[in-house]
Amino acid sequence: MIAGMAISFPSRPALLALFFAVSAALAPQCALAQAGATCVSGGSTEQTNACAVQAFQQADTDNNILYGDVMRILSAHERPALRRDQNDWIRQRAATCKKQQAAHEAQPDWTRRYHECLVAEIGKRRQELMVWLHEGPPPQALQKP
Numbered sequence: 001m002i003a004g005m006a007i008s009f010p011s012r013p014a015l016l017a018l019f020f021a022v023s024a025a026l027a028p029q030c031a032l033a034q035a036g037a038t039c040v041s042g043g044s045t046e047q048t049n050a051c052a053v054q055a056f057q058q059a060d061t062d063n064n065i066l067y068g069d070v071m072r073i074l075s076a077h078e079r080p081a082l083r084r085d086q087n088d089w090i091r092q093r094a095a096t097c098k099k100q101q102a103a104h105e106a107q108p109d110w111t112r113r114y115h116e117c118l119v120a121e122i123g124k125r126r127q128e129l130m131v132w133l134h135e136g137p138p139p140q141a142l143q144k145p
């Protein structure tokens with residue numbers, strides 16, 4: 001109490017709500033800076049690398065949303081199969097793109113090449129997830145341990 005005045009502090013839930021609101025408002029700006037605020041299509045190598053990273057981040061986000069949608073649609077006994085399939089795919093996509101771009105790793109445009117490969121792999125995965133969404137799991141997915 002200060003000179004007869006009671007000081008009131010916000011409740012813990014109110015502080016948490018404020019924290020999350022501020023975090024959500026700042027998140028897009030942080031992501032933009034990390035993804036390459038300098039993205040200029042057809043620009044310098046650094047600028048086109050930044051564009052490729054941004055394109056990858058958008059494709060990856062879209063893929064994660066689709067994956068979540070498919071998980072919600074599947075029955076409880078089908079979900080582990082999709083989870084295994086997704087984890088296998090994530091490992092495979094990185095290995096595939098690293099292998100495909102290994103000869104260019106020392107080049108300044110390696111970042112662009114690598115992320116463009118990842119975007120292409122995500123496009124293929126989208127088609128696979130659409131099959132899961134519309135037809136259910138492929139038979140071989142349910143047979144894996």
